[in-house]
Amino acid sequence: MTEPALAVEGLRKAFGGLTATDDVSLDLRAGEIHALIGPNGAGKSTLIGQIAGWIAPDAGRVRLAGRDVTGLGVAERARLGLGRSFQVSSLAAPLSARRNVMLAAQAREGSSFRFWRQVRRDRALVAAAEAALARVGLAGRGNVPTAELSHGERRLVEVACALALGPKALLLDEPMAGLGAEGSGALADLLETLKAEAPILLVEHDMDAVFRLADRVSVLVAGRVIASGPVAEIRADPEVRRAYLGED
Numbered sequence: 001m002t003e004p005a006l007a008v009e010g011l012r013k014a015f016g017g018l019t020a021t022d023d024v025s026l027d028l029r030a031g032e033i034h035a036l037i038g039p040n041g042a043g044k045s046t047l048i049g050q051i052a053g054w055i056a057p058d059a060g061r062v063r064l065a066g067r068d069v070t071g072l073g074v075a076e077r078a079r080l081g082l083g084r085s086f087q088v089s090s091l092a093a094p095l096s097a098r099r100n101v102m103l104a105a106q107a108r109e110g111s112s113f114r115f116w117r118q119v120r121r122d123r124a125l126v127a128a129a130e131a132a133l134a135r136v137g138l139a140g141r142g143n144v145p146t147a148e149l150s151h152g153e154r155r156l157v158e159v160a161c162a163l164a165l166g167p168k169a170l171l172l173d174e175p176m177a178g179l180g181a182e183g184s185g186a187l188a189d190l191l192e193t194l195k196a197e198a199p200i201l202l203v204e205h206d207m208d209a210v211f212r213l214a215d216r217v218s219v220l221v222a223g224r225v226i227a228s229g230p231v232a233e234i235r236a237d238p239e240v241r242r243a244y245l246g247e248d
């Protein structure tokens with residue numbers, strides 16, 4: 001069997017007496033969108049932090065395309081192909097959209113660019129940034145300072161930053177937040193095509209988006225995965241309906 005793009009095995013993290021993630025295992029396979037849902041405080045952000053590398057787990061492993069990255073930091077995981085975008089914008093507002101994406105692309109190359117002549121290096125970065133912006137539908141918006149873009153466009157620039165890393169897996173934390181119906185529809189269309197390039201672990205509160213986009217869903221409640229499977233199965237699961245969808 002081929003290695004999953006991303007595998008999480010037995011991740012556990014406690015804050016004092018509170019176990020925020022309790023033996024969480026899940027994987028992300030080629031070509032899929034795997035949604036992670038759960039009520040507020042379920043442990044989603046804590047799990048994402050452990051996958052991305054800024055929270056150290058008490059136990060468990062994270063593997064990226066078969067490689068154990070548990071001991072590596074955020075930047076190293078990004079360089080190895082873990083692309084991500086988060087609720088809180090990480091863009092530099094005064095810089096242009098293109099410059100932001102170039103910075104992300106540069107992170108991928110790391111010190112290897114040292115050996116390049118400046119001009120060649122800049123050309124390669126501009127080309128990588130333009131390609132990523134075009135991919136998210138922002139061709140022609142590269143020169144605009146990020147601060148002048150709409151909220152929806154900024155979210156797309158964040159996805160372009162993740163794509164510029166040439167990701168093996170994408171981690172998207174509430175990408176639809178704050179987007180209107182039109183914006184989230186456009187982003188959903190984009191994610192549907194992107195998943196073929198890099199599978200997506202999607203944390204999302206918008207259930208319509210989850211049920212439309214996800215191939216599989218895992219439900220986290222009080223730090224534990226209470227159910228995981230195809231969308232239809234999860235929607236019909238009585239425990240999920242009780243614990244999460246708020247039904248008797």
Ligand SMILES: Nc1ncnc2c1ncn2[C@@H]1O[C@H](COP(=O)(O)OP(=O)(O)OP(=O)(O)O)[C@@H](O)[C@H]1O
Binds near residue numbers: 039
């Ligand atoms: N740094 C921390 N110190 C102490 N407790 C924390 C810390 N981070 C998270 N928690 C607690 O861990 C639990 C899980 O929180 P987490 O933010 O991971 O949940 P979540 O599912 O992302 O919630 P939301 O949907 O509201 O973002 C919560 O009870 C939270 O209060």
